[in-house]
Amino acid sequence: MTNNQLIARRDLAVLWHPCTQMKDHEQLPLIPIKSGQGVWLEDFDGKRYLDAISSWWVNLFGHCNPIINQAVKAQLDTLEHVILGGFTHESALELAEKLVEITPPNLDKVFYADNGSSAIEVALKMSFHYWRNLGQTRKTQFVTLENSYHGETLGALAVGNVALYKETYGPLLMDVITVPSPDCYHREAGESWRDYSLRRFADMENTLAKHADEVCAVIVEPLVQCAGSMRMYDPVYLKLLREACDKYGVHLIADEIAVGFGRTGTLFACEQAGISPDFLCLSKGLTGGYLPLSAVLTSNKVYEAFYDDYQNLTAFLHSHSYTGNALACRAALATIGIFQSQDVLGRNRHLAQIMAKAAERFKEHPHVAEVRQTGMIMAIEMVKDKLTREAYPWQQRRGLKVYQYALSQGVLLRPLGNVIYFMPPYVINEQEIERMADVAWQGIQRATQD
Known part of the structure; x- marks a missing residue:
């Protein structure tokens, strides 16, 4: 049994997690995090995850920021x-x-x-x-x-x-x-x-x-x-x-x-x-x-x-x-x-442009109805039918498939239903944005295969 599995077993014996159907964790492994640095989180088995959602939108300047x-x-x-x-x-x-x-x-x-x-x-x-x-x-x-x-x-x-x-x-x-x-x-x-x-x-x-x-x-x-x-x-x-x-x-x-x-x-x-x-x-x-x-x-x-x-x-x-x-x-x-x-807002404007460029290809995806952005928030709306914007039935949990694939590739995405979004810490760099977008693209490809 790995370090992650040992900690997950202890956790499930005592902890009730937020915004979670706990029965999901019979098939969906918990990810125990040992440390964080910048946009990266590391689990107890040494695997790293890019925190593309700022840990529920709270983290602005990276984990373990030396100034804070x-x-x-x-x-x-x-x-x-x-x-x-x-x-x-x-x-x-x-x-x-x-x-x-x-x-x-x-x-x-x-x-x-x-x-x-x-x-x-x-x-x-x-x-x-x-x-x-x-x-x-x-x-x-x-x-x-x-x-x-x-x-x-x-x-x-x-x-x-x-x-x-x-x-x-x-x-x-x-x-x-x-x-x-x-x-x-x-x-x-x-x-x-x-x-x-x-x-x-x-x-x-x-x-x-x-x-x-x-x-x-x-x-x-x-x-x-x-x-x-x-x-x-x-x-x-x-x-x-x-x-x-x-x-x-x-x-x-x-x-x-x-x-x-x-x-x-x-x-x-x-x-x-x-x-x-x-x-x-x-x-x-x-x-x-x-x-x-x-x-x-x-x-x-x-x-x-x-x-x-x-x-x-x-x-x-x-x-x-x-x-x-x-x-x-x-x-x-x-x-x-x-x-x-620091010129945080100026840098964010630059990062927002990088995010926009990285997400351009999603606009033509046959199962993406819209790519929308306001500053450092970007959302990609998956749908069953692009022309009519018919949504996938929520019971199919297509967003969960994106989440699982992204974790396997070392990226933390946490879709809202069928909407994949990026809301990363402001210390993310261009290469990390490209990685985030690549993993989301591949995740959507897999999630929309019937």
Whole structure:
């Protein structure tokens, strides 16, 4: 029995893995990872895997990055954690100052949580509570987009719209208003992303006109609906949405948990529309993939609605034990420091061009309906029929075949159903991009053979 097999046996005796049908592992071997360096992971038998998905989209600057490593080690010798209720510390303070500095205008206050779903819960509760504090108690609803995903806790799940994750828990969830998505996969032949996104905005406009008095906020993933098969839309939708939220007196929550920190070509996706949301939710890449941490940024206007005598019971009493954890904050500061000391966005633009070139051939594949890209996110949509875009039955699990083949070739791809995507760390090089694309091509060839 190999080292990998021994560890996998121990694991399956005690561990229940996330987003997994555990019975799959009767045939699908677990991959125990011993170490990581740059874009590479190494298992206990010495095999290496190119991490083409940034370990669930969190790793920006490679595994065991020396700059982030050193920052966390230095923090560990000073302070590991302290309660943030009634106390503060240097790392949490410095990170809050830095986040206010680098995010879009009018985001003046930072509220920490410890994962993406928790950040969404904070934003939802804060928006609802804001209106309540102002006496607008009819505002209890949220507007969300079809095919959206905002996390797995009950509030976050409620404002999402991917049936695979949400449907089972329907009886536990609050009702929301769902509007058709500007997802440009559905545009007409010859129609531009911009024109389609403009056309789809009419649905949002009509919804807000009808329901504004009862709506707290609209929540969206700017530019890319990541867990919703990496579907994409034009920034013009965000611009119109900001204008409509202002017009109808509704908050805008931007969930940039997956798309923030350079993924879409700008530091934050909202920048491409020239807008500031009322709430900006950040996590994943915030710490460079090192430690769990999230942040919700909002305006002084929102903050002031809670600032009152205690006896009036307007305080925001949401909390997490590990709020503002010093080690996580220091990792985040080191991550932001890399952005500010290096031309990360410029290099990413170059890498995005390399990815586009490497994926050109997929456009002509008889079982690929679309190749789409926003910055450092690229998606390849496998279909049964290219002409009609008829999808493969989900039960056939064609994406799983790509995953298995890629692992055999030393590349970690984790398709979303029949959508293969690339979201690599920003330290990937041209040769590694070509390898990633070659393996994906061969995987699709095998997965689409009937």
